[in-house]
Amino acid sequence: MSETTLPNYITIVTELQQAGLAVSPAELHGLLVGMLSGGLGLNDDSWQPLLFDYTNDGMGWPQSNLATAKSLLSFSMKELTADQGFELSLFIPGEDVEADVFExxxxxxxxxxHFISGLGLINASFTKASADVKEALADLEEIARLGIDEDDDLEEQAQLLEQVIEHVKACVLTIHAEFGVKPTKSSETPTIH
Structure with a gap:
């Protein structure tokens, strides 16, 4: 399997801004992963009109930006449906763009x-969700209000933030495990009729 990585964050910021799209790469990726985790089909293009409505008043996106969104969706789909490992990348500012703890x-x-919004856009119903999923969603709702005080010890806050990021990944994987669409396994032996 080839190692695919997320694109450069600043490059995508620039592309989105130049197109006049009022969405950050973090928001875009969170929205797409939310839709996937809420049950978006793996070969379903219904996410595009939802994305256009949510981010651009229903207007379509330029092809280059749509291609970027498709590649982010494809990347996340591969991570979420991988047979081995529970790896999830969050497309947020990091060391590669020399982001500080506040960024x-x-x-x-x-x-x-936007992950939570993505779940809503895809109409994921949590009324019959397991207790683990409900707890994960409650944790994410609390994390969404996350803030760091300038008066706090920034080194300690950076360490705590790393733990929060790992917890977010665990919450997303928990929700996806229950609601996300899994790839169908093709049978090893042909069916004889």
Whole structure:
């Protein structure tokens, strides 16, 4: 399996801004992962009109930006449906863009808020969800209001933020495990009629 990585955060910020789209890469990725985790089909393009409505008053996106969104969706789909490992990448500002603890926390908050919105856009119903999923969603709602005080010890806050990021990943994986669409396994032996 080839190692695919997320694109450069600043490059995507620039692309979205140049297109006049009022969405950050963190918001876009959170929204897409939320839709996937809420049950968006793996070969379903219904996410596009939802994305257009939510981010651009129903107007379509330029092809290059739509291609970026598709690649983010595809990347996350592969991570969420991988047979081995429970790896999830969050497309938020990080060391690669020399983000400080405040920028990382803001990016995480944007990501989580839009993840929750993505669940709503795809009409995920949590009324019959397991207790684990309800707890994960409650945790995410609390994390969405995350903030760091300038008077706090920033080194300690950075360490706590890393723990929060890992907890967000665990919550997302918990929700996706219950509501996300899994790839169908093709049978090893052909069916004889």
């Amino acid at each position: 990382i926390a803001d990016g995480l908050s944007e990501w989580v808020n």
